[in-house]
Amino acid sequence: MPNFNFPAAAGWQAKIVPGGRRLPNETMSQTKPILAIKNLHVSVEDKEILKGVSLTINAGEVHALMGRTGSGKSTLSYTLMGHPRYKVTAGQILYKGEDLTAMPADARARAGIYLAFQYPVAIPGVSVSNFLRAAVKARRGTELTIKEFRKELREQMNRLEMKDDFLSRYINDGFSGGEKKRLEILQMSLLKPELAVLDETDSGLDIDALKTVAGGINAMTGPDLSVLLITHYQRILNYITPQFVHVMQEGRIVLSGGSELAHELEARGYDWVTQEPAATTDAAVAQALAP
Amino acid sequence: MTETKTASTIARQRVDDLAARHGEAGWLKEARLSDWELYLKCPMPTPRDQDWHGTDLSALDLSAFTAVDFQPVEPKSPPEHPFVARTLRHFSRRAGVIVQAVGRPGYIELDAGLAARGVILCDLSTALREHGDRLRPYLAVPAKPDLNKFGLMARALFNCGLFLFVPPGVEIDLPILSMALTGGATAGSAIFPRLIVLAGDNSKVSLIHASAGEGAGRSGGGESAPVLHSGLVEIQAGAGARVSFLDLYQFGSNVVSVNRSEAAVAQDAEFTSLTVALGGGTTKSDIATYLQAPGAASWVSGLVLGSGHEHFNFNTIEEHNAPDTRSDINFRVALGDSSASVYQGIIRVARVAQRTNAYQQNRNLLLGGQSKADSIPKLEILADDVKCSHGATVGPVDRDQIFYLMSRGLTESEAEELIVLGFFKTVLESYPVAEAVDWVLESASQKLFRKPSGQTPAI
Ligand SMILES: Nc1ncnc2c1ncn2[C@@H]1O[C@H](COP(=O)(O)OP(=O)(O)O)[C@@H](O)[C@H]1O
Ligand SMILES: [Mg+2]
Numbered sequence: 001m002p003n004f005n006f007p008a009a010a011g012w013q014a015k016i017v018p019g020g021r022r023l024p025n026e027t028m029s030q031t032k033p034i035l036a037i038k039n040l041h042v043s044v045e046d047k048e049i050l051k052g053v054s055l056t057i058n059a060g061e062v063h064a065l066m067g068r069t070g071s072g073k074s075t076l077s078y079t080l081m082g083h084p085r086y087k088v089t090a091g092q093i094l095y096k097g098e099d100l101t102a103m104p105a106d107a108r109a110r111a112g113i114y115l116a117f118q119y120p121v122a123i124p125g126v127s128v129s130n131f132l133r134a135a136v137k138a139r140r141g142t143e144l145t146i147k148e149f150r151k152e153l154r155e156q157m158n159r160l161e162m163k164d165d166f167l168s169r170y171i172n173d174g175f176s177g178g179e180k181k182r183l184e185i186l187q188m189s190l191l192k193p194e195l196a197v198l199d200e201t202d203s204g205l206d207i208d209a210l211k212t213v214a215g216g217i218n219a220m221t222g223p224d225l226s227v228l229l230i231t232h233y234q235r236i237l238n239y240i241t242p243q244f245v246h247v248m249q250e251g252r253i254v255l256s257g258g259s260e261l262a263h264e265l266e267a268r269g270y271d272w273v274t275q276e277p278a279a280t281t282d283a284a285v286a287q288a289l290a291p
Numbered sequence: 292m293t294e295t296k297t298a299s300t301i302a303r304q305r306v307d308d309l310a311a312r313h314g315e316a317g318w319l320k321e322a323r324l325s326d327w328e329l330y331l332k333c334p335m336p337t338p339r340d341q342d343w344h345g346t347d348l349s350a351l352d353l354s355a356f357t358a359v360d361f362q363p364v365e366p367k368s369p370p371e372h373p374f375v376a377r378t379l380r381h382f383s384r385r386a387g388v389i390v391q392a393v394g395r396p397g398y399i400e401l402d403a404g405l406a407a408r409g410v411i412l413c414d415l416s417t418a419l420r421e422h423g424d425r426l427r428p429y430l431a432v433p434a435k436p437d438l439n440k441f442g443l444m445a446r447a448l449f450n451c452g453l454f455l456f457v458p459p460g461v462e463i464d465l466p467i468l469s470m471a472l473t474g475g476a477t478a479g480s481a482i483f484p485r486l487i488v489l490a491g492d493n494s495k496v497s498l499i500h501a502s503a504g505e506g507a508g509r510s511g512g513g514e515s516a517p518v519l520h521s522g523l524v525e526i527q528a529g530a531g532a533r534v535s536f537l538d539l540y541q542f543g544s545n546v547v548s549v550n551r552s553e554a555a556v557a558q559d560a561e562f563t564s565l566t567v568a569l570g571g572g573t574t575k576s577d578i579a580t581y582l583q584a585p586g587a588a589s590w591v592s593g594l595v596l597g598s599g600h601e602h603f604n605f606n607t608i609e610e611h612n613a614p615d616t617r618s619d620i621n622f623r624v625a626l627g628d629s630s631a632s633v634y635q636g637i638i639r640v641a642r643v644a645q646r647t648n649a650y651q652q653n654r655n656l657l658l659g660g661q662s663k664a665d666s667i668p669k670l671e672i673l674a675d676d677v678k679c680s681h682g683a684t685v686g687p688v689d690r691d692q693i694f695y696l697m698s699r700g701l702t703e704s705e706a707e708e709l710i711v712l713g714f715f716k717t718v719l720e721s722y723p724v725a726e727a728v729d730w731v732l733e734s735a736s737q738k739l740f741r742k743p744s745g746q747t748p749a750i
Binding site: 125138 | 689690691692694695696697698699700701702703705706709710712713714715716717
């Protein structure tokens with residue numbers, strides 16, 4: 001496993017969560033983390049949603065974040081992207097060692113952070129092709145010629161099995177669930193982020209679409225891309241293998257482990273996280289983390 | 292409450308002199324004089340008048356304005372001017388062009404084949420000299436009872452404009468362009484253009500008309516006096532005709548622009564109108580459509596983009612005067628800075644106009660923290676078998692749309708601009724002249740780019 005030397009002698013920290021379990025909440029490695037979230041508290045309209053999230057992702061790693069609906073996964077994804085509605089009240093988000101908290105969304109995007117939205121927004125009147133060109137120009141800082149742009153676009157669209165008429169349609173306007181998710185991944189392939197947060201990119205996809213979209217994501221993963229893959233179900237993890245799985249509950253990460261944890265969750269349900277005695281969980285974690 | 296009392300009285304002598312100077316026919320002078328009399332009786336509008344709803348021009352003294360004329364048009368070369376150049380480049384395929392300007396010669400061209408088939412395109416003075424008989428049935432008629440003081444003034448004093456005649460059965464596929472450049476007008480001057488479009492039965496024509504000018508009183512004193520633009524548009528769509536009209540205003544902040552356009556739509560005729568207001572200190576326009584015979588249909592849309600302290604007041608009036616008529620109104624307003632807009636949409640359905648189908652939509656985007664929009668639908672329905680609906684929205688740009696675009700690296704102002712242009716584009720896509728879509732969006736985006744100054748591009 002790349003960059004995986006958990007638990008490192010000095011860096012490992014334990015945290016006691018309700019239920020008395022010890023949880024690893026930070027992984028350390030020799031490489032500098034691309035993302036380090038430290039004790040993050042986030043409020044929406046004065047209601048605290050995230051209550052101390054800590055998570056470290058090193059370059060090239062794929063982390064899955066699972067949890068029930070309403071546990072705060074999308075809140076974390078919006079916060080990472082810099083949505084002004086989500087207020088950081090305590091803690092830090094370090095991207096390549098720099099604190100992001102004051103950075104607006106567009107600057108984060110240009111710096112290489114990408115969010116695939118759980119619910120992509122429709123913008124009537126703005127064609128996909130105009131938008132993609134503007135976005136690519138913003139991210140890369142130079143404008144591609146129409147020819148170069150078309151060529152690159154065609155390749156990526158073929159891979160995602162998207163038809164040309166997509167380009168003249170308006171952003172997400174009247175798109176099916178699957179079309180929206182494909183457009184999210186198409187944008188990601190053009191913007192070439194270093195850190196991608198994929199918020200339930202799998203939900204609403206039939207099995208063929210899921211395979212295509214997962215294939216698109218897998219084609220991008222590698223040492224230059226780190227991924228936080230947010231999902232409600234284990235299903236997409238049959239196609240994309242994370243090195244780490246985290247479970248969120250009521251605004252906190254309550255459990256972390258290796259990819260097996262996802263299967264365990266699938267088999268036993270999220271209730272297991274709260275109900276099972278600590279020992280089982282620790283055993284699962286220990287197993288997951290064994291080299 | 293006491294009001295600023297202004298004279299606004301125009302001496303009969305001005306009408307007499309105008310008619311004499313142009314050597315006008317007796318019927319025309321009579322028509323002018325009867326409108327002049329109505330003008331004198333008509334009170335100056337106040338912001339409390341229903342049709343004006345907050346738009347205040349009561350301090351203007353209409354008698355103080357000096358009318359200026361466009362110079363004659365020549366078939367030589369178009370005036371050198373960025374707006375003209377851009378527009379001609381954009382509509383490289385076209386059936387005809389007329390450019391009229393204050394303070395410099397204009398330009399005219401018309402496809403020779405169309406001219407041979409009887410199509411007439413000329414400035415209004417030429418038309419009155421050469422085609423008086425054709426114009427008389429439309430000019431020597433009483434003004435509509437709801438025409439305001441400015442409109443009556445324009446009918447009494449109009450001195451320039453355009454005449455477009457399309458004989459029955461002649462279909463013109465390419466657009467005809469008309470540009471009126473008012474930038475040469477000095478402070479305190481007034482321009483009264485009148486556009487007459489007669490589209491014969493089963494004809495087809497698209498007229499794209501743009502009025503552009505800073506009109507900022509560059510020469511001479513009286514810096515604070517505005518330029519008055521008071522335009523009249525009269526369109527007749529004959530039975531089975533397909534007529535589209537695009538009216539774009541792009542004035543500077545020193546222009547007060549009060550306009551009235553009227554289209555009479557005959558049996559089975561289709562009329563499409565698009566008004567694009569991209570600037571002007573105060574703009575007040577009434578856009579009236581009269582569906583006069585069964586099967587008549589109209590699509591009336593408007594795009595307004597305000598900035599600075601610009602004030603817009605649009606009334607659309609749809610009169611369904613015959614059974615089985617359709618109308619569809621779509622007015623979209625985007626307001627930056629401290630600009631303001633009032634939109635009133637009136638749908639009148641006469642007792643005979645059974646099976647009318649009327650739809651009205653008005654959407655307002657508030658971009659500026661100080662901007663303000665009012666939307667007032669009015670339905671006056673006397674028939675009982677009618678489908679009629681309306682809807683209005685007023686609100687800021689959707690923050691989630693902004694965030695979505697920013698999350699892809701666009702700055703907040705780039706995001707807002709794309710959203711505003713998209714907001715306009717969904718209206719434009721049903722406009723029958725495809726080349727017009729990009730031309731309008733480009734004109735709008737030029738204004739958006741200059742947003743901080745709140746000024747339209749120098750014309
Ligand atoms: N914009 C918002 N306004 C109010 N409450 C919100 C908002 N976004 C999220 N919440 C609340 O925060 C909690 C977490 O939601 P969310 O982050 O969407 O969870 P998940 O993505 O895990 O389903 C929920 O209780 C939800 O109701
Ligand atoms: Mg969610």
